[in-house]
Amino acid sequence: MLGLSECSITEEGYRCLSEAVRSNPSHLISLDLSGNDPGPSGVKLIYDLLEDTNCALNTVRLRSCGFSKECCADLSSALNSNPSHLRHLNLSKNNLGTSGVNKLSDLLKNPQCKLKTLVLCGCSLTEKHCARLISALCSNPSHLTHLNLSGNNLGTSGVNKLSDLLKNPQCKLKTLVLRSCEKHCARLISALCSNPSHLTHLNLSGNNLGTSGVNKLSDLLKNPQCKLKTLVLRSCGFSKECCAALSSALNSNPSHLTHLNLSGNNLGTSGVNKLSDLLKNPQCKLKTLTEWL
Structure with missing residues (x-):
């Protein structure tokens, strides 16, 4: 080298x-x-x-x-x-x-x-x-x-x-x-949902996913075949409701994710509560929760 x-x-x-x-x-x-x-x-x-x-x-x-x-x-x-x-x-x-x-x-x-x-x-x-x-x-x-x-x-x-x-x-x-x-992030995430078992690292930072994109991403995260280890969504313009929906989806399939970055989004009380539920889940294997991913 x-x-x-x-x-x-x-x-x-x-x-x-x-x-x-x-x-x-x-x-x-x-x-x-x-x-x-x-x-x-x-x-x-x-x-x-x-x-x-x-x-x-x-x-x-x-x-x-x-x-x-x-x-x-x-x-x-x-x-x-x-x-x-x-x-x-x-x-x-x-x-x-x-x-x-x-x-x-x-x-x-x-x-x-x-x-x-x-x-x-x-x-x-x-x-x-x-x-x-x-x-x-x-x-x-x-x-x-x-x-x-x-x-x-x-x-x-x-x-x-x-x-x-x-x-x-x-x-x-x-x-x-x-x-x-x-x-068009919603369309891409929908495609990922149809073949989810290989993807382990996803970074869509700086994109406005919108409600449809967040819904599709939540569907992906809840899919039992989803093996995502790293999810980076910095500055995606998420509302409190979007952050809560994503955190809730992660909590339904928590055993694979080890790195999560939601920096630059508005979690709000509901998002923080849902994220706290994820962190308290004994199946949660999260190692990194940071803005530096």
Whole structure:
């Protein structure tokens, strides 16, 4: 594992690193260069490394590297030329653009792709981009266990595609993070209700779930097949009644949840009372009740 995030690495630094790694590529499995701007020549060195058939990297983190749309397209194309090792990919805070999304979709559809973690926070993805990426995931759903699309515009078509993915019996998603995606949460949660046994971590912070979303989420939490361990709902604009309903639902199926975050919502007396009932329940296994999740 090589972690060099936020190290102010220049294009020359990228050249040296790439040459060193390519001289002995078969052992390095994790590379984190987040927060370093490689420039055009540095990007080319990265995708030359990724195209190397001897490259054994299974984890690539390149968050906030200032990649252009063209760079993202080239990187995704390089990953697709050697997809069988990759398990974890983080390209957050880069502008993928249409070309990058198309190339990344090709990777996700590749039957050799065994990606488990995909993190694309704040990538300026449009509704069309999200729909295309999630459609690609739907065609090869059995490996992905962690998906984070926070801060992108899913829109109606993106949410519809994501709902299709979540309802797919082959979908093994354990972690879903959709902070500040804003719309159609009720539809997504309804899809989760149809296939609840795999999901263990859910973060919908910064979304206004509304009454229908809260009702659907309560249905999910009460489902005896629901195995959620982590639930993060920061700043979701919940009323006292919503907080009370959610706490009551948790109390009906308390044995799995270990981490709960309801920060930035108005619990009110009724919500606090219901949450207290949960905490007093001898089956309650809650370990963390905090704003820092």
